[in-house]
Amino acid sequence: MSGRSILDNAMAAIKIIHYMKSNVKGKKGDVALEIFISESFDKIDWIYLQGVMTKMGFSNQWVKWIMRFVEMVDYSMLVNINATSPILQGRGLRQGDPLSAIFFIICIEGLPTLIPEVEARGKINDVKICNNAPIISHLFFVDDSFAFFRANVDQANKM
Numbered sequence: 022m023s024g025r026s027i028l029d030n031a032m033a034a035i036k037i038i039h040y041m042k043s044n045v046k047g048k049k050g051d052v053a054l055e056i057f058i059s060e061s062f063d064k065i066d067w068i069y070l071q072g073v074m075t076k077m078g079f080s081n082q083w084v085k086w087i088m089r090f091v092e093m094v095d096y097s098m099l100v101n102i103n104a105t106s107p108i109l110q111g112r113g114l115r116q117g118d119p120l121s122a123i124f125f126i127i128c129i130e131g132l133p134t135l136i137p138e139v140e141a142r143g144k145i146n147d148v149k150i151c152n153n154a155p156i157i158s159h160l161f162f163v164d165d166s167f168a169f170f171r172a173n174v175d176q177a178n179k180m
Contacts (some may be wrong), residue, residue, distance in 0.1 A: 030160045034167055037157060040150040051148050054180060057165045058129060065114050065128050067091055073131040091124065131146035133161065136168060136180075144179040145170040 067088065074084045091114070097104045114121040136159045136163050139145050145157040148169040160167045170176045 030162060034160050037148055037150060037167075037169060042150070044169060052172045052177065053170045054170070055165055056063070056132075056168065065125065069131070070128055073127055077127070077128060077130070090120070119125055132166070133159075139179055143174045 038053060041053060044051070049098040070091065071084055071088055074087065075081075079087075088143075092110075093109055097107075114124055140147060140149055140158050145158065149156045158169055168180055170180055
């Protein structure tokens with residue numbers, strides 16, 4: 022978007038965190054959840070990858086091919102010179118595989134749409150630091166993101 026600075030999100034995050042630290046009165050608290058995107062590479066759930074590709078409009082045949090490619094990996098270990106039976110993975114993307122970066126980007130594309138969907142259904146409340154400030158539910162950076170919501174068990178589970 023033109024007219025925006027690369028520092029806008031950082032400044033917004035600083036202001037929101039400052040508001041949250043200074044707003045300690047009352048029964049309603051807010052949470053800032055930091056999601057380290059770079060650390061999630063090994064934890065990508067394959068069902069989530071399949072769901073995001075389907076929602077993005079990839080054909081069923083294409084999704085089947087990609088899922089077969091992702092799921093066909095197994096590992097074995099050597100114990101006392103003998104190979105163990107194969108260890109099957111249930112999630113994660115292969116490090117060093119050039120296609121894994123593309124799959125990771127596809128998965129990350131789902132995050133900016135999931136948070137507003139939950140927010141629109143009224144399942145989470147955003148943070149508003151003053152009357153004239155915009156309501157903010159999330160901020161995205163290069164390798165991590167923040168999600169903001171009310172401090173209660175129900176909203177934490179929804180997030």
